[in-house]
Amino acid sequence: MFPSSFPCLGRSCFSLGRYSIVPLRYEDRFLIMRWRNAQIYHLRQARPLTEEDQERYFGTAIAKMYQVKERPEQLLFSYLRDGECIGYGGLVHINWLNRNAEVSFIMDTKLEADEFALHWTNWLTLLRAIAFGQLGLHKIYTYAFDLRPHLYPVLESAGFVKEAVLKEHCLFEGQYKDVVIHSLWPYTVKNYTGCSKEELLEVLELRNRPEIRSLMVNQAPIAVEDHFRFVEGLSGRKDRRYFAVYSHDGGLAGTYNLSDEGGGKWDRGIVSAQPGKGRTAWWEFQLLGMMGNEVNALTAIVKPDNLASVRYHQKIGFREVGRDPDYIHYLLPLDE
Numbered sequence: 090m091f092p093s094s095f096p097c098l099g100r101s102c103f104s105l106g107r108y109s110i111v112p113l114r115y116e117d118r119f120l121i122m123r124w125r126n127a128q129i130y131h132l133r134q135a136r137p138l139t140e141e142d143q144e145r146y147f148g149t150a151i152a153k154m155y156q157v158k159e160r161p162e163q164l165l166f167s168y169l170r171d172g173e174c175i176g177y178g179g180l181v182h183i184n185w186l187n188r189n190a191e192v193s194f195i196m197d198t199k200l201e202a203d204e205f206a207l208h209w210t211n212w213l214t215l216l217r218a219i220a221f222g223q224l225g226l227h228k229i230y231t232y233a234f235d236l237r238p239h240l241y242p243v244l245e246s247a248g249f250v251k252e253a254v255l256k257e258h259c260l261f262e263g264q265y266k267d268v269v270i271h272s273l274w275p276y277t278v279k280n281y282t283g284c285s286k287e288e289l290l291e292v293l294e295l296r297n298r299p300e301i302r303s304l305m306v307n308q309a310p311i312a313v314e315d316h317f318r319f320v321e322g323l324s325g326r327k328d329r330r331y332f333a334v335y336s337h338d339g340g341l342a343g344t345y346n347l348s349d350e351g352g353g354k355w356d357r358g359i360v361s362a363q364p365g366k367g368r369t370a371w372w373e374f375q376l377l378g379m380m381g382n383e384v385n386a387l388t389a390i391v392k393p394d395n396l397a398s399v400r401y402h403q404k405i406g407f408r409e410v411g412r413d414p415d416y417i418h419y420l421l422p423l424d425e
């Protein structure tokens with residue numbers, strides 16, 4: 090009934106291991122109706138939806154969403170586990186003048202008790218690819234009636250900042266309740282060729298840390314002159330791209346490099362400046378969302394005893410495609 094991609098996006102589907110987001114599927118409409126009706130208390134919805142309401146809504150507003158060629162007002166996705174819809178939501182009230190949008194998400198009501206944090210966290214990681222990577226938004230935010238305080242620590246551990254409380258902003262069962270707004274900004278991604286000398290020295294310091302070097306294919310420390318010569322050599326090269334990634338507060342989050350291997354496959358290297366905090370996937374998904382059409386799969390090689398990296402690649406959805414005594418070979422297709 091609906092296409093499987095949005096005409097306004099270069100890529101409409103993203104996966105994180107077993108989980109994925111795909112443009113909102115027609116077949117999920119009654120599941121969603123049931124969840125919305127069960128959770129009506131925290132939604133801006135005046136009365137329970139009927140099947141006719143839902144059919145009408147999908148036939149009008151949702152059908153229209155698939156025709157917008159640029160600057161959509163909203164983009165909604167089904168959230169899947171192993172292909173089965175277990176939630177939905179997206180970006181709504183997209184403001185193109187100010188480049189911001191509100192995040193919406195609800196999950197299957199029966200998952201809320203035990204898997205609330207897991208699914209919100211996955212959702213927000215995947216949505217980064219769309220909001221920041223594909224649409225280039227500058228800010229996304231949640232607008233929540235103050236009825237579910239257990240949502241706030243989940244948002245904050247996904248990098249959102251509590252930005253505002255609108256006092257007694259909604260009327261709920263005869264009582265005025267606050268609205269709480271949490272916001273998130275993208276990482277800044279800079280090609281090494283556009284970095285300042287100080288930024289390049291910081292990148293080199295990260296690369297030369299003994300704990301990082303020991304995990305690299307080339308384990309020797311890199312001299313400052315060699316580093317600058319290497320970066321100079323990158324200028325104008327389309328087949329080798331090196332990026333420094335900065336968090337919104339300006340700190341170096343890590344480095345990311347891509348080398349063209351032909352046939353749409355690019356070898357990608359990644360180093361986190363703050364490993365082990367579960368944050369690397371946040372910026373990698375933004376970068377995955379920024380990949381152009383010339384990239385259809387990423388490859389990576391990882392030492393089998395680099396357990397954090399093995400685990401990380403598995404979690405993100407890289408598949409093991411080979412193994413030799415020194416390395417595990419991974420592949421992440423982007424267009425499945």
Ligand SMILES: CC(C)(COP(=O)(O)OP(=O)(O)OC[C@H]1O[C@@H](n2cnc3c(N)ncnc32)[C@H](O)[C@@H]1OP(=O)(O)O)[C@@H](O)C(=O)NCCC(=O)NCCS
Pocket residue numbers: 301304359360361362363364365366367368369370389390391392395396397398400401404
């Ligand atoms: C590989 C790397 C980019 C992963 O980023 P990260 O921020 O550490 O990733 P996460 O914090 O999400 O951790 C990934 C997983 O590894 C696990 N992990 C972390 N350290 C671990 C360790 N020493 N042993 C086993 N597992 C570990 C985490 O628990 C997490 O699994 P979980 O989500 O199931 O809990 C980062 O560790 C890094 O920069 N390492 C050094 C450079 C490197 O190895 N790059 C890759 C070269 S192939």
